[in-house]
Amino acid sequence: MQWGSDYFEPNTNAEAFLINTDNSDDARNRTSAWRANWSIPEISARTPAARKEPDAAKRAAMYEVLQREGQQTSPFVMLFQLIDNSVTRAAVIGLDTGPMGDRYRYAGITKV
Structure with a gap:
């Protein structure tokens, strides 16, 4: 799979890789996490909360926690970066x- 951010906003990556609110075959939002069958209700709830956080420092800290957790527990392995x-x-x-x-x-x- 190839992936690239749509715009400069951490949510563009977080939403794709850290949200899977419906792991069923009939899911409306078919993210990368859904495709990997990664059921993560707790992380899925915290990801939109980071997007909505108005304080920039708190928001960055929330995304950092999400990113580290995703790196440690997700089924994804990032191998290459296109330049x-x-x-x-x-x-x-x-x-x-x-x-x-x-x-x-x-x-x-x-x-x-």
């Missing part, structure tokens, strides 16, 4: 590869 490389000549200016592949900006590229 995109971009190369241009020194005469090419204005290429903005952005932090994610879908954020590349080609407008404003010039060759001097």
